[in-house]
Amino acid sequence: MGRQHQQPHILMLPFPLLGHIKPMLNIAQLLSNAGLQVTFLNTEHNHHRLTQLQEFSTHFPTLHFESISNGLPKDHPRTFDLTKDMVISFKSVTKPLFRKMLAEYSRNSDLGPVTCVIVDGIMYSFANDVAEELGIRPPLQIALKEDLDQEIKTVPGMEFLLRRQDRSTITSGIILNTFDDLEGPILCHIAPLFPNVYTIGPLNALVKTKIGDDIISQCLSSSNSKPLRSVVYVSFGSIARVTRSQLLEFWYGLVNSGASFLWVIRRDMIEGVKKDDMIPMELEEATKERRFVVDWAPQEDVLAHSAVVLESNDAGVPMICWPLFGDHQLNSRWVSEGWKIGLDMKDTCDRSTIEIIIKTLMKHRREEIIKSMDRFSKLAHDSISPGGSSYNNLKKLIEDLKQYMIKKVHQQIICSFPYKEQ
Structure with missing residues (x-):
């Protein structure tokens, strides 16, 4: 109990899906690189998945990792359609374990008591419950509900949140994986509601700027001989599943x-079909010279390759979006109609639409979309460069976290709202 800890101890808690874990890991890397003590708390299932990665130990040498049970059996598929199971289990099993862990750190941890908790925004209710039990102010959450065919002129719920903030006393702010020039109008609505809004995206690019990243994958070698902007990169993420019929249409x-x-194409991606039975032999033969199929790819490196066409803003690569669930529909609408950096397939999945939309992106509207994409890519890179908004906001975040130790403010909660699920 007599130990003196000179640095704040930050506990990070992501929602247990890889699309949420990755940006939270980016934040953890950035804070740890700045000399802060960071504990990254994952579910036991996802902690095991992370530790199996070949680059795990070399990529995160200064982070402290802990795991916690989410109460689900090991053979639970943990697909998006079963996330309700995760939420229920988190409330009944994980919440009391989380509270106990915070108390244990206050008494016994070599890292010292937890100074603040950075929690994924989707974990709002979970964090809110724990915060109230610990006698600290609950975090806030923002909901956007609008007709996607209408211009967003207001953000419903802001008035409610403003009244709620008046009754609250301790939420420190929110971290957003975006940058000021991309979503300025919405950020103007959010800023008055919180003491601090830290826009520090694109996080993956900011990590490369501040720390560096030299991961190289052999799957990129298949693109090295291809002409500029000629390869379509196709990925459905870490949990989406499709039918064999949908796969064949694509x-x-x-x-x-x-x-x-x-x-x-993940091994578990196709519902009820073994990988060897997915594609007819004649179709595989027809694409032998111009396809490369893998179980996994380092997406950031792939997107940065000059031959790849689809995804993403940071890499300056236009997107074709096929929204399935969650925030996909909203994201796809912004890609197509808001920022005009890609095309939205909406809920269609037939071969003729896919053919037409690829040709449209790569030929007919190529220059228009590339021009818009290049503009936003430049803005993204400017934001993470020294003197840029995200670069400076990260510096402010680190300084504020260090101040918590000086002011002896303990167990603050910052809500993180990871931007754009991949």
Whole structure:
């Protein structure tokens, strides 16, 4: 109990899906690189997945990792359609364990008591309950509900949140994986509601600027001989599942478009079909010279390759979006109609639509979309460069976290709202 800890101890808690864990890990890397003590708390299932990665130990040498049970059996599929199970289990099993862990750190941890908790925004209710039990102010959450075909002029719920903030006393702020020039109008609505809004995105690019990243994958070698902007990169993320019929529609659409493609097909991605039975032999033969299919790919490195066409803002690569669930529909709408950096397939999945939309992106509207994409890519890179908004906001975040130790303010909660699920 007599130990003196000179640095704040930050506990980070992401929602247990890889699309949420990755940006939170980015934040953890940035804070740890600045000399802060960071404990990254994952569910036991995801902690095991992370530690199996070859680059795990070399990529996060100064982070402290802990795991916690989410109460689900080991054979639970943990797919998006079953996230309700995760939420229920978090409330019944994980919440009391989380509270106990915070108390244990206050008494016994070599890292010292937890100074603040950075929690994924989607974990709002979970963090709110724990915060109230500990006698600290609950975090806030923001909801956007608008007709996607209408221009957003107001943000419903802001008045409620403003009244709630008047009754609250301790929420420190929110971290947003975005940058000022991308979403300025919305950020103007959010800023008055919180003491601090830290826009520090794109996080993956900021990590490379501040720390560096030299991961290289052999799957990129298949793109090295391809012409500039000629390869379509296809990925459905870490949990989405499709039927064999949908897979074939995409495959035929890609074949008929004439494009070369790099496709990430997870072993568990196709419902009820073994990998060897997914694609007819004649279709595989027809694309042998212009396809490369892998179980996993380092997405950031792939997107930075000059031959790849689809995804993403930071890399300056236009997108074709096929929204399935969660925030996909909203994200897709912004990509297509708001920022005009790609095209939205909406809920269609047929080979002719896929063929047409790929040709449209790569030929007919190529210059228009590339021009817009290049503009936002430059703004993104400016934001993470020395003197840029995200660069400076990260510096402010680190300084504020250090001040918590000086002021002896303990167990603050900052809500993080990871931007754009990949």
